[in-house]
Amino acid sequence: MLFDDVAATSAAVAAASGRGAKTDAIADLFRRADPADAAIAATFLVGDPRQGRTGVGWATLRDAPAGSAAAPSLAVGDVDESLSRLASTSGPGSQAARRAVVADLFARATAREGDFLRRLLMAEMRHGALDAVVLDAAARAADVPVAAVRRAAMLTGDLGRTVAITLGAGSTGLAAVGLEVGRPVMPMLASPATDVADALGTGPAPAAVEAKLDGVRIQLHRRGDDVAVFTRNLNDVTARLPEVVALARSLPVDVFVLDGELVGISAADAPQAFQDTMSRFGRDDAASSPTVLRPHFFDVLHAGGDDLVDEPLAMRRDVLAEVASHYVVDGTVTADPAAAARFLDATVAAGNEGVVIKALASTYAAGRRGESWRKVKPVHTLDLVVLAAEWGHGRRTGFLSNLHLGARDPTGGPPVMVGKTFKGLTDAMLASQTEALLAREAGRDGIVVFVRPELVVEVAVDGVQTSTRYPGGVALRFARVRRYRDDKPAAAADTLDAVRALGAGTVRRSG
DNA sequence: ACCTCATGCCCC
DNA sequence: ATTCCGA
DNA sequence: TCGGAATGGGCATGAGGT
Secondary structure, three states, rough: OOHHHHHHHHHHHOOOOOHHHHHHHHHHHHHHOOOOHHHHHHHHOOOOOOOOOOOOOOHHHOOOOOOOOOOOOOOOHHHHHHHHHHHHOOOOOOHHHHHHHHHHHHHOOHHHHHHHHHHHHHOOOOOOOOOHHHHHHHHHHOOOOOOEEEEEEHHHHHHHHHHHHHHHHHHHHHHHOOOOOOOOOOOOOOEOOOOOOHHOOOOOOOOOEEEEEEEEEEEEEEEEEHHHHHHHHEEOOHHHHHHHHHHHHHHOOOOEEEEEEEEEEOOOOOEHHHHHHHHHHHOOOOHHOOEEEEEEEEEEEOOOOOOOOOHOOOOOOHHHHHHOHHEEEOOHHHHHHHHHHHHHHHHHOOOOOOEEEEEOOOOOOOOOEEEEEEEEOOOEEEEEEEHHHHEEEEEHHOOEEEEEEEEEEEEOOEEEEEHHHHOOOOHHHHHHHHHHHHEEEEEEEOEEEEOOOOOOOEEEEOOOEOOOOOOOOEEOOEEEEEEEEEOOHHHHEEHHHHHHHOOOOOOOOOO
């Protein structure tokens, strides 16, 4: 199959307005491809090729020429090979070698292929179709129920393989796919709730209320001495976590799949700040960090030969207590919002992020962000000064979008930048802020428009973290705009000290 | 030897 | 990660 | 209700440059 077939499909997907039409365009491609090519094409269409890390980014592509070939000649397999070469290039001179591979690809590409190639290497397809649409298209092409395809994708964690199975073996092949110890499953996700009452819902049934730890999600697999650890994105991080491997081998059950969170702990057994956990977790050499990582499990997908994903949470929790009793996340079971709120306050005071509230009757819905798991975190608000804004892309083209936010200097100096945000802005706010900001323009640099520091926005944040990027030494975490404070002058904005105070909770960074 | 920049199926 | 919007 | 897009800060690493 020609690479241009995939590029043409992407263009058709981008041009199609509805999801049904996008699905049809991809299904048409799949019908024309053999399963192996379709598997590669599927990973290209979602911008996630099998080679993973290519070492090519914005700076490498900046100087790459546009596609200039007159007619398509690249095969899907040619691009696949080039990606493999990029991924395996390292050492001195590798930057130049990568540029050469990229230049060769673009030289052989037409303009349409070059455009697609650029988006593929940047992992930014922006044609309105990713995993869900591609799986839907595979189901349509093979004329099998989409639910069966999705189930296989969640259990294999592998889009390309799932497409190949769907096209090559149909319903029979999909039905044969099951949970496999040692192969990661897409983790179940929680949807946000405004407070514990919202999370508990209207029903009288008690729910599990568990501490939400501010660390790294892990999935731990064991079969005898074979142990593997995967992240939320199904990356294999086993080699980085020797202590977790040892812990897995020490547990009283031989075969299992556990779901949990990994957090650095201080000498006093208190959870460390996320940044300290990452400092240790991100490291190749575990011994070079003083931080000790400790897993806290909250679910079990398989134990002793039994698959548990279709069992109710109440039963899975009982099994978990047997498999990993000393490493089960802190929690309680209640239907009472007041009791849940008390647990939330206590766990936050202990240095945790919030709570996750789970229906006891729910099964493990791999890869889903459903209503069975709801997360609640404390929210803080700040009134900050808009210092600048950046021109947006995509559907935000033509609007000033990403705001630079400053806190007031209590000594009277100019506001101190503490972060940016583009979240929380409706189309109407985007339009009105573009007008209001341009009226206060004070200069430009690239896509940044600087403004006189007069406008104040109310910003919601989950907290602040230490920063080396910003002059105040702090940065906002997950900032989003709530509203413009037209009633407030910049002189009444919150101070840098007020921002720093949000980081002075129970969790401290280690020195 | 040290600094800067770019990169990441990065983590959140 | 959070949020808004189209389907 | 779901899926996609638009973008945030910080971390270690490794290449390249001084």
